[in-house]
Amino acid sequence: MKPELTLHERTLKLQRYPVRKNETLQAWDAADEYLINHVHDMELDPQRPILIINDSFGALGCWFAQKGKVTSVTDSYISKQGCIANLKANQLPPIKIIDCLAELPENPQLVLVKLPKNNRLLIWQLQQLCNLLPQDCVVIGAAKVKEIHTSTLKLFEKYLGVTKTSLAVKKARLIFCQPNPALAKPMPAPQQWDVPEHNLTMTNHANVFSSDSLDIGARLLLEHIPQNDKYTDIIDLGCGNGVIGLKAARLNPHANITCVDESYMAVASCEANAKLNLQTPEQLTAMVSNCLDEAQPNSADLILCNPPFHQQTAITDHIAWQMFCDSKQVLRAKGQLIVIGNRHLGYDDKLKRLFGNVSVIARNNKFVVYQSGK
Numbered sequence: 001m002k003p004e005l006t007l008h009e010r011t012l013k014l015q016r017y018p019v020r021k022n023e024t025l026q027a028w029d030a031a032d033e034y035l036i037n038h039v040h041d042m043e044l045d046p047q048r049p050i051l052i053i054n055d056s057f058g059a060l061g062c063w064f065a066q067k068g069k070v071t072s073v074t075d076s077y078i079s080k081q082g083c084i085a086n087l088k089a090n091q092l093p094p095i096k097i098i099d100c101l102a103e104l105p106e107n108p109q110l111v112l113v114k115l116p117k118n119n120r121l122l123i124w125q126l127q128q129l130c131n132l133l134p135q136d137c138v139v140i141g142a143a144k145v146k147e148i149h150t151s152t153l154k155l156f157e158k159y160l161g162v163t164k165t166s167l168a169v170k171k172a173r174l175i176f177c178q179p180n181p182a183l184a185k186p187m188p189a190p191q192q193w194d195v196p197e198h199n200l201t202m203t204n205h206a207n208v209f210s211s212d213s214l215d216i217g218a219r220l221l222l223e224h225i226p227q228n229d230k231y232t233d234i235i236d237l238g239c240g241n242g243v244i245g246l247k248a249a250r251l252n253p254h255a256n257i258t259c260v261d262e263s264y265m266a267v268a269s270c271e272a273n274a275k276l277n278l279q280t281p282e283q284l285t286a287m288v289s290n291c292l293d294e295a296q297p298n299s300a301d302l303i304l305c306n307p308p309f310h311q312q313t314a315i316t317d318h319i320a321w322q323m324f325c326d327s328k329q330v331l332r333a334k335g336q337l338i339v340i341g342n343r344h345l346g347y348d349d350k351l352k353r354l355f356g357n358v359s360v361i362a363r364n365n366k367f368v369v370y371q372s373g374k
């Protein structure tokens with residue numbers, strides 16, 4: 001696959017992040033191309049900000065980097081790193097990249113919104129925009145045709161303003177929305193719910209995995225978190241709201257718990273949940289990272305993991321595989337990796353290949369909890 005996007009006699013070399021040998025997935029899609037083509041003839045004011053929201057791996061950030069004051073807004077550390085790497089590879093100047101909880105720049109002239117997979121995040125972002133945008137700001141959404149439903153357009157109408165759509169081109173469509181400041185409302189508080197059987201209260205920002213209830217996989221894993229006075233360092237890998245790490249912290253009060261996720265909203269939720277649920281919140285550290293890129297080898301006794309099985313809209317097990325490989329590096333001798341997975345995902349083969357051992361510590365009709373030792 002050629003990692004080159006050529007439009008209007010300009011070529012960008014664009015790669016996904018992290019770069020993989022024999023990558024089969026492209027770093028941009030037809031909706032990015034449609035947005036670029038549509039904006040090509042627009043006159044832009046070099047003084048007013050351009051906002052790019054939910055850029056996948058920086059295709060839009062790279063294209064518009066020299067066209068004005070660009071701010072890219074993303075909840076994904078991976079997308080941010082992809083954008084930085086692609087800007088560099090194309091000798092483009094850095095752009096401002098902020099997370100979805102940060103304050104947006106005032107008085108933008110143009111907002112390009114790639115639709116997120118999660119409608120809760122879309123609603124949150126539309127409300128954030130409605131509180132900020134002047135009426136003359138041009139707002140253009142974009143996605144694959146199959147991702148734009150009547151209900152999606154209703155969300156734009158309800159939370160931002162009058163909405164129209166374009167014709168489809170290469171199976172992508174644009175959404176045009178006229179911001180109406182009269183629809184502005186105070187931003188909603190994060191969702192909160194209890195897990196009474198574990199005496200936990202979970203706060204969830206909009207883009208957190210399973211943000212309206214406890215994931216059924218996590219529910220099974222919670223029953224099988226070990227307790228051992230010898231543990232000094234435990235990692236919750238792909239922590240989401242941190243429910244697994246919190247339970248591990250309660251069971252192992254002398255261990256340091258590190259919760260890792262690539263979503264800024266997940267890490268912010270996890271930090272809030274440590275304060276809400278732990279007597280000593282400092283026992284838990286939450287950090288944004290791609291898998292265990294930032295962790296030292298031989299530094300953990302136990303890693304708990306409920307891995308993701310997609311990256312953005314692509315279904316893939318490569319992140320789970322990277323999580324398992326990183327865990328092997330980061331575990332101390334005799335350390336354990338405990339993984340929950342849907343039965344059909346076949347994580348046991350992968351764990352056996354990597355660690356040379358795997359056992360089943362629990363199962364129900366949908367999920368299996370595996371354990372491998374280093």
Ligand SMILES: C[S@@+](CC[C@H](N)C(=O)[O-])C[C@H]1O[C@@H](n2cnc3c(N)ncnc32)[C@H](O)[C@@H]1O
Nearest residue numbers: 209218238239240261262263290291306307308
């Ligand atoms: C299946 S969810 C599990 C969430 C939580 N542990 C639970 O059990 O409810 C997987 C999590 O992995 C995170 N994730 C995806 N890719 C990642 C990566 N490359 N590095 C770190 N975390 C990642 C996702 O944001 C998501 O929160």
